[in-house]
Each structure stands twice: as structure tokens, then as C-alpha cells.
Amino acid sequence: MGIKVDLKKQYSKAEINGKKGTRKAFMLDISFEMKNELVVLFGPSGSGKTTLFKCISGITQPDNGKIIVGSKVYYDKDRKINLPIQKRNLGYVFQNCTLFPHMNVRKNIECGLDNWEKEDKEKRVMEMLNLLHIEELETHYPSQLSGGQKQRVALARALAPKPGILLLDEPFSALDMEIRTKLAEKIRNLQKKIEIPLLFITHNLEEAFLMADRILILYDGKAQQFGNPEEIFYHPENLHVAELTGISNIFDDAYVEEYDEKSKSAVLKSGSLRIKTKSPNLKTGDKISWGIHPENITFLSPDSSPENQENNTYYAHMNNIINKGPKKRITLKLVKHNKSLTAEVPAQYVDSLKLHVGGFCHVRLEVSKVVAFQRL
Secondary structure (H helix, E strand, C coil): CCEEEEEEEEECCHHHCECCECCCCEEEEEEEEECCCEEEEECCCCCCHHHHHHHHHCCCCCCEEEEEECCEEEEECCCCEECCHHHCCEEEECCCCCCCCCCCHHHHHHHHHCCCCHHHHHHHHHHHHHHCCCHHHCCCCHHHCCHHHHHHHHHHHHHCCCCCEEEEECCCCCCCHHHHHHHHHHHHHHHHHHCCCEEEECCCHHHHHHHCCEEEEEECCEEEEEECHHHHHHCCCCHHHHHHCCCCEEEEEEEEEEEECCCCEEEEEECCEEEEEECCCCCCCCEEEEEECHHHEEEECCCCCCCEHHHCEEEEEEEEEEEECCEEEEEEEECCCCEEEEEEEEHHHHHHCCCCCCCEEEEEECHHHCEEEECC
16 A cells, blocks of 8 residues: 655635735645655645645545555546545544534444445444544543544544545644643554554644654645655755754855765854764755754853864853743854854753853754755
8 A cells, every 4th residue: 555646736816815915826736655654744834735635535626647545546637537535435534523413422433334234334333442442432422522532533433434545634733732642642553553544734843753654844835855753853955844843043154165975974164153064965065054953052061171163062152041941942142153043951951050141151063963954
């Protein structure tokens, strides 16, 4: 099993005319393949995630391209194939739970099994109740369920007909973080059992990294990067991906001064700053952007060794410290290089190192955590 998607869908200005005036036309132009794995679609609102789901499910017809799930062709413009929704054999769980309020849990799960024999239907419903650990809710009605229970029932209903692919469109957005985390772990374990492609939309970065085998980053209707969480987080391919994965320290003024192909390490020149990084696909002379996640800036005591650009250690002045509970956010300026950075550190570090606003310290930008990417 697997899925191949290669499609285009354009909306005219008239179709996306909003209350604040006519916006520019939107084009979804995307191509990717996935196996029996869990792929998270991640991107800002309006990047095309839900439009992609609507095209795969048959709610929206693409303008061009192909959609193939396993050996079944859902859509092929050239061959004039466009299967209706009911023949696409997929499960779809929406952002807002859509259980039938007049039916109990068992009846809701049975909805997609109308053509099944009675004995097979009963057996399948019990399998779903057991799989989602909702056996005790069998006779309950939606009004008697919590938000997390409703979403588990919705999942059971979507999986009951044995779909070839499962689409989950922000199913946890209305739930609190503790329940979201538990359900995210359950979904990941579930995918390993059912062994079908699972596409999951979320705006929550932590959720994406917790769940995904791979992450597909979308921006303005186009795929920006497709890779495992480690690749996406530490090797963003452009500014859009870097910003979406939480890199708030980004500089666009650098070039590659030296690059060693064997070790995949580079020395970047950014103004007066020389900084080391490990990054593939660079070459000497490249004009690039670079950045670092706030949590990958390490604070050293003020009386530690002098500034040493060979290991990315710099002398810094602390401009502000913001209390965020277990963490503190520190804005600082590299004294000799006119670079401002934002760092996040455990609160106890601030006290143990006696860090304070107006004070000085040394900071190290971890070589393996400095990311470099092509300018847009």
C-alpha cells in the first residue's frame, strides 16, 4: 500500500474573495509519495493542507494530475478518472467531531458498514471498540462523551470499513494539551497496527514531532520540504521551513567562507562574526541564511575562557530576561558583532550562573545545532 499524489488546483480571485477584499488567486501545486507510514502536514493557515485533503477525498476536484492509493486510481485527469467519494475507500476525521447525536457509540461505528453481513458487522464493531479502548462507551450517546472520547469514536467509525488511507484534519484542536498528547501517542501506535497510509494535519509543532514518521511542510500551496523530524528540525531547506520549525534567530547576511566536504562542516562569515556549522549541500562562496533554535544557545559563566570563534563561543550582554515558568527567555547582544539573539534556558540556570539584566556572560552556539539554508 502507499499513496502517490501529483496535482494542481487553482482558485480564482472570485472564489476566495473575503470580507477584507479580494485576495490573490491561490494555487495548490504539490507532488509527493508515501508508504504505510504516518505523515504530518505542517504549515501556516492558508498553505493548502485542507485543500489537499479535499482533493484526495473527492470533495474537491483538482484541475490536473493524479491521485493513486495502493493500486486504486482515485483521480487521473488524462484518463478522465474521478472516483466519487463513496468509492474512494478512505477514512476522514474532521476538526469538528461529526458524530450523529441521536445514535449511540455502537450505531455511530456501524454507519459505514451498511452492506456488511450482520455477523461480520458485529465482529468489526467489537474490533474497533477494543482497538480504540472504548468498550465501556458502547451504549453511550455523544452528549455523554468527553471531547477525547468523541474523537476516539470518530476514529473507530472512520476505520471500521477498512479504508485504504486515513485522513485526520486537526482532530485534536479543541482538546486540552494533556488529552492531545495521549491521543497523539495512541494514533501513532494505532498506525503501526492498521498498516495503512495516515495523513495528519496539525498546527502544533510539538504534536508534529511526537507523531510523525515524516513531515511534509507546506507554504503557499507548495511543498517546501519532506523528511523525517530530525531533518526538518535541524536541516531546514529554506526560510519558510526554518521559521515554521521555531528558529527565531535567523540572519540573511552570511556566505560560506570554508567548506569541508569530508566532514560536511562549514565556516560561515556573517558580518564580523565567524561561525561553524555542520550542514550538507553547501559549497564555498554560497550566499546563505543561518539560524539557531533559542534552546540551543548555551550559557557559560562570565569568567570562563575568552571569546573563541573556533568553537562558536562569544561574549554577550543581557538586555532582558522574561520569566516563562520552568524556562526563561533571554534577549542578548553579541558585544563585538552587533548580533542580537533570543535564548531559552531552564530557570535554574539563570540563578546558578547569576545571570541578570545588564550583566555579561559567554554564550556558545552549539556547532551541530547551527542551521544553514539557502536564501529565498
